[in-house]
């Protein structure tokens with residue numbers, strides 16, 4: 001079966017995507033620096049399959065290393081060739097993602113996200129592997145007055161994290177010009193939730209600054225969270241985002257990868273969201289209702305780099321992949337809370 005390289009595969013979205021690909025029989029090489037994750041996520045994945053009497057150990061191989069190290073990447077491609085099962089495609093998740101940190105440490109973000117991606121793409125070309133699915137972000141759109149964002153809406157990131165994502169998108173656009181590459185740029189909106197088993201979920205080693213893990217921690221530790229801004233021009237004054245269940249997002253990667261493999265070389269850019277705007281207060285209230293728990297919060301000033309509303313127009317996703325996310329906001333909240341309760345300290 002086709003071998004796929006998953007960079008950043010022990011992380012939140014990467015580990016859930018491994019499940020989606022393994023379920024379809026793919027053979028995976030996972031690489032990660034473990035800077036923001038634990039390789040225990042892979043042990044949990046094996047456990048999930050074992051519950052269904054499936055042993056996927058031989059199809060899930062892990063290599064610890066950093067994309068900034070060219071030799072490391074080169075050796076991964078060599079290893080796959082030595083096994084007589086070369087890497088057929090790459091899903092590239094590896095990257096740093098904390099917006100606030102990117103504002104204070106832009107060089108760290110350029111080095112890790114842009115140089116790391118450049119090294120990967122260079123090795124791919126050298127080893128005749130020209131199929132890649134790239135994790136981009138709705139952050140590339142920046143401040144906007146549009147209700148729904150289309151893939152061709154203006155791009156104008158408001159922070160270095162978003163600039164690094166857009167730079168890699170541009171690099172991919174440039175290399176696609178030779179007509180040999182199969183590239184999918186996926187612009188995620190807000191992935192939350194966890195695998196329904198509660199065995200894997202979001203487990204950041206760095207302090208989270210996205211809302212969902214903060215809500216979970218607030219409910220769990222009974223600590224007040226800060227909602228940044230209640231004076232945005234929205235129905236309740238709080239920011240609007242488009243939340244998508246992480247298993248739906250994982251499925252979106254599988255569909256995109258299959259689409260690329262089955263079609264002619266091309267550059268495909270897709271929004272991956274549900275197309276429904278939810279305010280921070282709505283998210284908190286839904287979490288409280290479905291889990292029967294209170295989430296203490298207070299309002300604070302708006303946060304630098306935040307934008308009012310980011311919601312996907314996902315019509316291109318639906319028409320090209322013939323697929324759209326199905327899981328509800330309620331399921332996202334239930335699954336995320338289950339993960340926390342089964343793993344109060346994460347994977348440790």
Ligand SMILES: NC(=O)c1ccc[n+]([C@@H]2O[C@H](COP(=O)([O-])OP(=O)(O)OC[C@H]3O[C@@H](n4cnc5c(N)ncnc54)[C@H](O)[C@@H]3O)[C@@H](O)[C@H]2O)c1
Pocket residue numbers: 007008009010011012013014031032033034035036037038065066067068092093094095096097112116135136137138188189190191204210
């Ligand atoms: N989670 C979100 O809300 C979100 C939204 C839009 C886009 N994204 C993008 O999706 C991707 C995955 O996000 P996630 O939420 O799973 O984050 P994550 O931090 O859980 O996973 C990213 C993984 O990449 C690894 N990594 C980072 N730099 C690396 C390097 N140079 N070499 C090797 N490994 C490296 C980290 O250790 C981590 O395990 C990231 O590129 C992120 O920017 C995430």
